[in-house]
Amino acid sequence: MLSTKGHVIERLLQGAFICRTTDEDGWRFLMVPGNREEVDSYLGQLNRQVATVGTGADGEVFFCGYRQFDDDERKVIGQQFRDICQALTPVAEWLVLVQEAAAQDAPLTEGAPLRLNELQTVIEDTPALHEQLARISHYRLFGSTSPTVDTQVKQVFKRLCELGYLIRPNPDKQIYLATGKLDYLYEVIRFIDEAEGLGLEAQAELASQGQLL
Amino acid sequence: MDAYLAGSIADDALEPGVQERLVKDGILYRPEPGADLHLRRVVRALLEEALRDERNRQIDANTGSALASFKTLAAHYKEARHQGDHAAADVYLAELREHVYAFGETLQHSIRVLWSRINNEFGYVGTLNAKIRENELAQSQVSELLSGLELVSFEALAETAGDLRELRRLLVTNLQRTLSSCTQELSIVQGRLLELLGRFREIRGRTRLLKGWLLHMAQHPDYRVGPHAAGRMVPQLFNQAAPVLAPASLDIHDPTLESELLALLAQVRAQQAQDRPTQLLGDAPDLTLHEPETFEVHLSPIRAAVDAYFCEVIDSAQAISALDYHRQETLRWDAESWLYQVIGGYDGLPEAQKRHFELDMIGEKHPLFSGNFIIRDLRLWLA
Numbered sequence: 001m002l003s004t005k006g007h008v009i010e011r012l013l014q015g016a017f018i019c020r021t022t023d024e025d026g027w028r029f030l031m032v033p034g035n036r037e038e039v040d041s042y043l044g045q046l047n048r049q050v051a052t053v054g055t056g057a058d059g060e061v062f063f064c065g066y067r068q069f070d071d072d073e074r075k076v077i078g079q080q081f082r083d084i085c086q087a088l089t090p091v092a093e094w095l096v097l098v099q100e101a102a103a104q105d106a107p108l109t110e111g112a113p114l115r116l117n118e119l120q121t122v123i124e125d126t127p128a129l130h131e132q133l134a135r136i137s138h139y140r141l142f143g144s145t146s147p148t149v150d151t152q153v154k155q156v157f158k159r160l161c162e163l164g165y166l167i168r169p170n171p172d173k174q175i176y177l178a179t180g181k182l183d184y185l186y187e188v189i190r191f192i193d194e195a196e197g198l199g200l201e202a203q204a205e206l207a208s209q210g211q212l213l
Numbered sequence: 214m215d216a217y218l219a220g221s222i223a224d225d226a227l228e229p230g231v232q233e234r235l236v237k238d239g240i241l242y243r244p245e246p247g248a249d250l251h252l253r254r255v256v257r258a259l260l261e262e263a264l265r266d267e268r269n270r271q272i273d274a275n276t277g278s279a280l281a282s283f284k285t286l287a288a289h290y291k292e293a294r295h296q297g298d299h300a301a302a303d304v305y306l307a308e309l310r311e312h313v314y315a316f317g318e319t320l321q322h323s324i325r326v327l328w329s330r331i332n333n334e335f336g337y338v339g340t341l342n343a344k345i346r347e348n349e350l351a352q353s354q355v356s357e358l359l360s361g362l363e364l365v366s367f368e369a370l371a372e373t374a375g376d377l378r379e380l381r382r383l384l385v386t387n388l389q390r391t392l393s394s395c396t397q398e399l400s401i402v403q404g405r406l407l408e409l410l411g412r413f414r415e416i417r418g419r420t421r422l423l424k425g426w427l428l429h430m431a432q433h434p435d436y437r438v439g440p441h442a443a444g445r446m447v448p449q450l451f452n453q454a455a456p457v458l459a460p461a462s463l464d465i466h467d468p469t470l471e472s473e474l475l476a477l478l479a480q481v482r483a484q485q486a487q488d489r490p491t492q493l494l495g496d497a498p499d500l501t502l503h504e505p506e507t508f509e510v511h512l513s514p515i516r517a518a519v520d521a522y523f524c525e526v527i528d529s530a531q532a533i534s535a536l537d538y539h540r541q542e543t544l545r546w547d548a549e550s551w552l553y554q555v556i557g558g559y560d561g562l563p564e565a566q567k568r569h570f571e572l573d574m575i576g577e578k579h580p581l582f583s584g585n586f587i588i589r590d591l592r593l594w595l596a
Binding site for chain 1: 341416419421422424425427428429430454455456
């Protein structure tokens with residue numbers, strides 16, 4: 001049998017994000033600094049390193065990054081950056097939809113459970129959410145062409161699972177868990193916000209105050 | 214109970230007699246003229262405690278008055294002892310003890326209340342902003358408690374206690390123990406509160422980030438994200454390597470994997486069996502029975518030679534050594550296989566014919582290993 005270290009290296013080289021939800025053993029292994037260094041030095045031979053996102057004891061997400069850059073690596077990274085930017089708006093809209101449907105303060109974060117049936121019921125009962133879902137599901141990222149809520153929701157969830165934002169621990173049940181990749185997405189938005197000085201949080205606060213007035 | 218749940222009770226809800234008695238006994242009171250009746254604070258606290266109500270966020274941080282009462286009682290006690298009034302001294306001591314214990318209990322209770330609020334993450338208020346406010350309240354209470362504890366000066370207490378053993382034990386040893394454990398716990402509480410506040414703020418930040426992003430996209434439809442990944446220094450966030458690992462092939466020469474491989478093989482076979490189209494009975498070719506072709510069994514030459522050897526023995530009616538016959542006929546097989554074949558030929562004879570022959574094995578026992586017999590030659594003769 002493969003050791004945890006081998007398993008972690010394999011997952012990282014496959015381009016997976018390791019967080020507490022997707023792979024608890026591997027995540028625990030990487031949380032120990034000594035182990036992380038070992039994996040790091042192994043990946044160094046392949047011009048790769050262990051990269052992390054997130055802060056706090058529970059929030060770390062690990063993935064595999066390049067150590068040095070050449071033209072090929074730049075090309076790959078540029079492509080990935082474009083991909084993630086394309087995913088930003090659809091996924092962000094979906095997150096807001098989920099948050100509104102569940103009437104929660106907090107957006108979905110790693111490890112949060114999401115029941116497809118409950119979400120679907122709420123959306124079906126609320127015409128505004130229904131329209132929102134229709135718009136979200138027609139993004140190229142999700143690629144649904146169906147007019148019914150049922151298939152739209154299922155298509156969106158299926159795509160999100162494929163993209164690694166959600167996992168479905170039990171294939172018999174429609175219960176999904178949010179993964180650390182969502183946290184990665186938040187970090188990307190935050191990074192863009194800070195780098196370009198968009199002041200997104202201030203905008204949102206102003207808007208909510210405007211609604212109150 | 215209705216008053217507890219609703220906060221107050223209307224004037225006409227109770228019978229006048231009952232109401233009057235409750236007010237008189239100090240259970241209900243009227244905060245201002247014309248207002249509804251409310252429960253007294255003490256009764257309320259009792260109920261909150263008994264029901265473990267989460268809304269209970271009152272914390273008594275008044276250390277100064279407690280200390281002052283300690284000092285007063287200690288002074289009473291000392292005076293009574295000085296005057297030799299032991300009965301009065303005992304009463305004062307009991308009272309003081311009660312006060313000290315109550316002080317420790319109040320502290321511990323406050324901490325317990327704080328913990329219970331932390332543990333359900335301020336679940337009794339709905340919105341995140343309210344949680345942040347609750348958290349700030351709790352933090353201010355913790356710092357008040359801590360600054361109250363700083364007031365306790367053991368030097369002054371020791372001075373108050375003087376050289377009286379009972380007083381020292383009560384005011385110094387006991388209080389010190391209580392205080393040190395409480396201070397320790399309070400610092401943990403403070404840490405947890407800060408941590409929680411950080412998390413609440415982060416969650417709120419995320420919500421705002423998401424909404425702000427969408428708002429921004431709605432207001433600037435032609436906005437494109439800048440080329441952050443194209444610069445000289447790639448931020449770590451976007452430094453994501455391409456997947457490089459392809460599935461490996463299996464090594465069939467590794468004996469440690471044998472059981473797994475066999476299991477896999479079994480699956481493969483099972484799949485093949487399923488894939489094979491089942492032949493319908495009607496499609497099967499006609500089955501006809503016909504006479505089997507006659508065929509001849511060719512005896513192998515060595516067996517023919519063995520038969521010849523047997524015949525030679527019968528003809529000569531003498532014991533003939535197998536190896537001698539081998540040399541005499543210059544047979545082309547090597548001696549060992551010839552001997553084997555002779556033994557096999559003898560054992561293969563039908564029982565009726567076997568009776569007429571005797572086979573002697575000529576050889577010796579193995580010098581080292583018992584039970585092994587090395588055959589050098591065979592001698593066949595007629596019985």
